[in-house]
Amino acid sequence: MPQTQNPSPQPSVPASLSRRRFMAGAAAASFAIVAPGAVRTFAANAKINIGMVGCGGRGTWIGRLFRDHGGYNVVAAADYFEDRTNRFGEELGVPASHRYTGLKGYLKLMDKVDAVVIKSPPYFHPEQAAAAVAAGKHTYVAKPIAVDVPGCLSIEDSGKTARQKKRCFLIDFQTRADPFYIEALRRVHQENALGKFAFGECTYHAGDPFGGMYDAWRSDPDNPENRMRAWGLDRVLSGDIITEQNIHTLDVMNWIMDAPPLWAVGSGGRKFRPVGTCYDTFSLLFQYANDVAITFSSRQSNGYGTQPEGIRNRMFGTEGILETEYGGQVLIRGDHFYRGGKSPGIYQDGAVANIKTFYDSITTGNFENPTVECSVRSNLITVLGRMAAYEKRMVTWNELMSNTEKLDANLKGLKA
Incomplete structure (x- = not known):
């Protein structure tokens, strides 16, 4: 499959963290977590309201996959750039009042959603994931999870905190x-x-x-x-x-x-x-x-x-x-x-499988979050x-x- 620019830069082909904590004092590198707000519980066949953070090519593409799954409502979107947020919103049916821009626009969608999908540039993933977990949201994060060691450890902490708070936290690797x-x-x-x-x-x-x-x-x-x-x-x-x-x-x-x-x-x-x-x-x-x-x-x-x-x-x-x-x-x-x-x-099929796993984990109350440990080490x-x-x-x-x-x-x- 050749390199493409749509939906986004993607893996191209031609046709567990150690059980020990990585370093003492790593909590200092993590983001502060506050008590979560009220979060809905879900029955089988329930609809989960999601917000997309990062509305470029891959964000829009995976937004379609969430919509096509049938178990999600795409209800909010955030991106630094207004043109990307609007393009995403118009295609996925997100009302203008639930479209947010700027570096901190993602914070404004937290009270509109049950789950946050993070498809922004990797530099922002640790901060945005920590905020989603702090707000009590189920969190779906693109690879790579971070660009430096403190960012990786922040994601590790967010995954652990999500588990403690009975929230799903999934890293999207197709293989x-x-x-x-x-x-x-x-x-x-x-x-x-x-x-x-x-x-x-x-x-x-x-x-x-x-x-x-x-x-x-x-x-x-x-x-x-x-x-x-x-x-x-x-x-x-x-x-x-x-x-x-x-x-x-x-x-x-x-x-x-x-x-x-x-x-x-x-x-x-x-x-x-x-x-x-x-x-x-x-x-x-x-x-x-x-x-x-x-x-x-x-x-x-x-x-x-x-x-x-x-x-x-x-x-x-x-x-x-x-x-x-x-x-x-x-x-x-x-x-x-x-x-x-x-x-x-595999590029699409893996994402579809992960979207299904995310839904099934939320609706069945499975908060083991097994993708975090291995993804942090990778x-x-x-x-x-x-x-x-x-x-x-x-x-x-x-x-x-x-x-x-x-x-x-x-x-x-x-x-x-």
């Missing part, structure tokens, strides 16, 4: 909802289908999904509104491609290993893209315990037909090899063969890789987890 991935990883973890892990590879090779943002950036890259419109080209707003895009393959790596890496080392650069502050290529080595290393490479550029492309993982073991491809074949070769299969519609792995590549040195997991730097987008002058 973790795919039946072939689920079964293959079950066999790896529960049936030891690969034997002992030896080494692995993960790649994210694709075109540039942000070409439609070039003009906004070029017109005045120092203007914060232009940076907001071209957020995918901005290192702080997006987290760079390793966090915003490559997280899909690094999440599968995390799923396979089910533990954090010990350290990472590597490099990267901006070699192809003419604008922005993000890299468009990364090359890294992630070292895990027991002398297991996984190589990672990424590019967002014209591949000129080279194969293989896409979002791929291979894990080599003493008794077999796991091969996965986003939208393509998932299988296990070797002594414990698993034929698996292909999910060419996001932290991308930050580890980004630090290693930008600083051109080995960065350990312990060093990462002691990093309290919060990235600052410097959005002074924007309307609140």
Whole structure:
């Protein structure tokens, strides 16, 4: 499936946190939580009122999926830009009085909804998710969940608080909802289908999904509104491609290993893209315990037909090899063969499955919120890789987890 600009930049292919708390005192990095307001309980076949935060291409696209599910009413919308909020509202039937703009517009929809869907640029996810949980709302968050360590820990805390308050908190990864991935990883973890892990590879090779943002950036890259419109080209707003895009393959790596890496080392650069502050290529080595290393490479550029492309993982073991491809074949070769299969519609099908899970969890009162723990660790792995590549040195997991730097987008002058 080729890169597209509609519905939004998306994973492109050509055709659990550690049980220990990551760091002491992490609560200091989280947002304050206040007592929730009254929240409706739901029976089977009930309608859940949702508000969309982030009304760009993907926000509008996933808003349609929520509407088409049949169990939701899309009743409110918020985006910094009025044109996006209005376009979303007109398509999804949100009244003008429930459309909100500005950096803090999302706060105004809280008392109109039962659940909040967050599809804004990743930089804003921790703050917006914390506010939704504080308001007592069920919360659905796009990947990536954050752009820095404090943001990841804030999401971790929001997920835990949601569980305590009996609210659903779901992170939207498509691969973790795919039946072939689920079964293959079950066999790896529960049936030891690969034997002992030896080494692995993960790649994210694709075109540039942000070409439609070039003009906004070029017109005045120092203007914060232009940076907001071209957020995918901005290192702080997006987290760079390793966090915003490559997280899909690094999440599968995390799923396979089910533990954090010990350290990472590597490099990267901006070699192809003419604008922005993000890299468009990364090359890294992630070292895990027991002398297991996984190589990672990424590019967002014209591949000129080279194969293989896409979002791929291979894990080599003493008794077999796991091969996965986003939208393509998932299988296990070797002594414990698993034929698996292909999910060419994984981008939409995964989102549809997650929307159903969100609804079912709310209406049945299932507040385990299992997607939070693994998603936080996957996001932290991308930050580890980004630090290693930008600083051109080995960065350990312990060093990462002691990093309290919060990235600052410097959005002074924007309307609140």
